[in-house]
Amino acid sequence: MLLAEGELEPRMLLHHPASGVAQCATGAGISTGGSTLRTRACHGLVPSGVVVQQAQALVATPVTVLFPSGISRSVQNVVGIRCEAGGGEKVGFFGRLGRVIKEKAKGDIDRLFNGFSKTRENLSVVDELLTYWNLSDSETVLDELEEALLVADFGPRTALKIVDELRNDILAGKLKSGPEIKKALKTNILNLLTRKVTSNELQLGTSRPAVIMIVGVNGGGKTTTIGKLAHRFKKVEDTKVLMAAGDTFRAAASEQLEVWAERTGSDIVLGEGEKKRPAAVLAQATKRAVQENYDILLADTSGRLHTNYNLMEELRNCKKAVTKVLPGAPQEVLMVLDGTTGLNMLPQARQFNEVAGVTGFIVTKLDGTSRGGCVVSVVDELAIPVKFIGIGEKLDDLQAFDPEAFVNALFP
Ligand SMILES: Nc1nc2c(ncn2[C@@H]2O[C@H](COP(=O)(O)OP(=O)(O)OP(=O)(O)O)[C@@H](O)[C@H]2O)c(=O)[nH]1
Numbered sequence: 001m002l003l004a005e006g007e008l009e010p011r012m013l014l015h016h017p018a019s020g021v022a023q024c025a026t027g028a029g030i031s032t033g034g035s036t037l038r039t040r041a042c043h044g045l046v047p048s049g050v051v052v053q054q055a056q057a058l059v060a061t062p063v064t065v066l067f068p069s070g071i072s073r074s075v076q077n078v079v080g081i082r083c084e085a086g087g088g089e090k091v092g093f094f095g096r097l098g099r100v101i102k103e104k105a106k107g108d109i110d111r112l113f114n115g116f117s118k119t120r121e122n123l124s125v126v127d128e129l130l131t132y133w134n135l136s137d138s139e140t141v142l143d144e145l146e147e148a149l150l151v152a153d154f155g156p157r158t159a160l161k162i163v164d165e166l167r168n169d170i171l172a173g174k175l176k177s178g179p180e181i182k183k184a185l186k187t188n189i190l191n192l193l194t195r196k197v198t199s200n201e202l203q204l205g206t207s208r209p210a211v212i213m214i215v216g217v218n219g220g221g222k223t224t225t226i227g228k229l230a231h232r233f234k235k236v237e238d239t240k241v242l243m244a245a246g247d248t249f250r251a252a253a254s255e256q257l258e259v260w261a262e263r264t265g266s267d268i269v270l271g272e273g274e275k276k277r278p279a280a281v282l283a284q285a286t287k288r289a290v291q292e293n294y295d296i297l298l299a300d301t302s303g304r305l306h307t308n309y310n311l312m313e314e315l316r317n318c319k320k321a322v323t324k325v326l327p328g329a330p331q332e333v334l335m336v337l338d339g340t341t342g343l344n345m346l347p348q349a350r351q352f353n354e355v356a357g358v359t360g361f362i363v364t365k366l367d368g369t370s371r372g373g374c375v376v377s378v379v380d381e382l383a384i385p386v387k388f389i390g391i392g393e394k395l396d397d398l399q400a401f402d403p404e405a406f407v408n409a410l411f412p
């Protein structure tokens with residue numbers, strides 16, 4: 001039995017019942033009898049972030065695959081999983097970068113918890129509702145629960161999905177108490193955050209440089225996020241980070257990015273003279289990143305309204321210019337979404353995705369909003385993962401998005 005090729009991600013466990021050894025499985029799909037289980041992460045055998053070229057199950061005994069959500073599935077004919085990682089120093093390097101970028105700094109969980117205080121306030125009514133829940137007033141409670149989700153900007157469609165699933169489970173007799181309903185509520189939300197997307201981790205490919213384009217509407221936090229990302233990457237020793245000042249629209253934009261470059265010890269390509277067109281700046285920066293062997297190129301772009309046809313076409317050209325210099329790039333097109341806009345981010349995200357092929361979201365300013373439920377809605381509606389969240393203006397206020405920690409911060 002072969003495991004399909006995939007990225008490793010330390011998330012799920014393969015449990016070998018005979019030996020009792022829990023082995024972290026990794027990043028590949030396990031194909032069994034026609035169905036494919038997408039696994040994440042292999043521990044001990046292959047470092048996280050490394051691309052699995054081939055993985056093979058060794059012997060024949062059933063194993064239970066435990067997903068982070070707590071759901072378990074039995075897989076036949078597996079005893080151990082052997083993963084052969086793609087070779088080469090570059091793969092290893094990006095694996096290392098992947099780990100560091102995901103690393104939880106001390107106090108991260110606390111900061112996440114504090115960052116969500118406003119949204120949590122909106123949802124605190126859920127606990128009150130469920131404490132005194134009984135079967136006879138289920139409908140009223142479910143209505144009020146839906147209302148609380150709407151207030152926290154989960155969006156009508158997503159809120160309805162969550163509540164409908166709870167209603168079905170209550171009617172089927174599967175949920176019999178307030179705590180059970182709360183647990184199911186959290187599981188439902190976690191499923192919405194994970195089931196349509198494969199990975200919340202950056203996919204940087206296997207060769208240098210990896211180009212990350214940052215796009216989004218005005219003032220969402222793109223430039224600040226580039227500074228925060230560079231700060232993270234720079235935690236890996238000797239990482240060469242280049243920034244591209246692709247926002248040639250605003251006079252002060254380049255200077256703002258220059259400040260971040262300086263603060264993080266990154267280099268920067270600025271548009272000058274005739275090369276001031278954004279696509280030209282990005283092409284020039286990509287060339288330099290290739291020629292001078294940079295690891296990461298972080299490309300800033302101007303804020304633009306998703307409804308402005310010309311500016312959206314300009315964005316399309318920016319991406320093309322990067323790909324022309326370096327086929328396969330940009331490896332990531334990350335759209336910055338301003339958390340304070342709540343559900344208004346949905347049409348923006350749709351349009352940017354159509355034009356630029358968004359590979360992940362970074363939702364910023366979640367520290368200042370009571371509308372954090374929009375994170376669930378945007379993932380559910382667009383099937384694009386959230387990769388990072390911004391919970392403040394400082395360099396360290398960017399966190400790798402962890403769906404479980406997010407749900408726990410909303411419903412402690
Ligand atoms: N509270 C909070 N503020 C943030 C966060 N991220 C960015 N900001 C602030 O948002 C404001 C706009 O940030 P920028 O990085 O300039 O946004 P931008 O998207 O580059 O803006 P344009 O280039 O004008 O489109 C700044 O004041 C940032 O400090 C965050 O996660 N939390």
Ligand SMILES: [Mg+2]
Nearest residue numbers: 222223247253
């Ligand atoms: Mg900017």
